[in-house]
Amino acid sequence: MPEVMFAGPDGRLEGRYHHAKRPNAPVALLLHPHPLHGGTMNNRVVHSLYGRFQAMGFSVLRFNFRGVGKSQGRYDGGIGEISDAAAALDFLQAVNPNASMLWVAGYSFGAYVGMQLLMRRPEMGGFVSISAPASHYDFGFLAPCPCSGMIIHGEEDELVPLNSVQKLVDKLNTQKGVAIDFRTxxxxxxxxxPPQVETLSDMAEDHVLSVLNRSRMALAAD
Incomplete structure (x- = not known):
């Protein structure tokens, strides 16, 4: 789990990076919760997903947004943090030029940033959004959503009502070619x-493996 520092738009960013042995391994970028509410790359959800993606054969990066841990800069209301995520993806692609697929996974604020990143980087192949803050941010920018993905939410979420996320899922599922795997x-x-983190990690792993298997079958059929 080597520590890495890479260039961000507002200074250097701190991360932890695992490099897969397979040269064309898929890659995953993990995004942590809100920096002003204690969110860091060591959050238990982000840390658990990091291990799961690693076990699935991914090259995987988790990092601290600007102003968190050793990352330079200051919190920028979500705008600069989207640029941080883009810089992290640049780093991942530079060291994995032949990656077979690109994924982003985010928790809470990180889910919002991750879905913003989807719109800026059409090469993304999948996403996992956990506790997406659909009642706090306007997700209307996902028009159209560039790829299918997964959304996981707690049924008793006291900050983001389940029905706000259900509305987002329903809206995305009406888009042509997009299918959202929504689990609660x-x-x-x-x-x-901790037990719920294991449950959501199992859900994410199940979804990602099913997508990878479909992709391999499609390639074999060509």
Whole structure:
């Protein structure tokens, strides 16, 4: 789990990076919760997903947004953080030029930033959004959403009502060629307990592996 520092738009950014052995391995970028509310790359959800993507054979990066940990700069209201994520993806692509697929996974604020990144980088092949803050931010920018993906939400989320996320899912699922794998966790709030983190990690792994398997089957059929 080597520490890495890479250039961001407002100074150097701190991350942890695992490089897969396979030369054309898929890559995943993981984005943490809100910097002003204690969010860091060591958040238990982000840390758990980091291990899962690694186990699935991905090259995977988690990093601290500007102003968090050793990352330089200051919080920028979500705008600069989208640029940070783009810089992190640049780093991933530079060290994985032959990656077979690009994924982004984010939790809470990180889910918002990740879905903004989708719109800026059409080469993205999949996403996992956990506790997407659909009641706090306007997700109307996903028109059209560039790829299918997964959304996971706690049924008892006290910060983001389940129905706000259901509306987002319904809207995305009406788009041509887009299918959202929407799963909920009973009794889960916005912050997940360790057992709930395992549950959501299992869900994410199940989704990602199914997409990878379909991709491999499609390639074999060509």
């Amino acid at each position: 966790i009973g009794d889960a709030g916005h912050v997940f307990t």
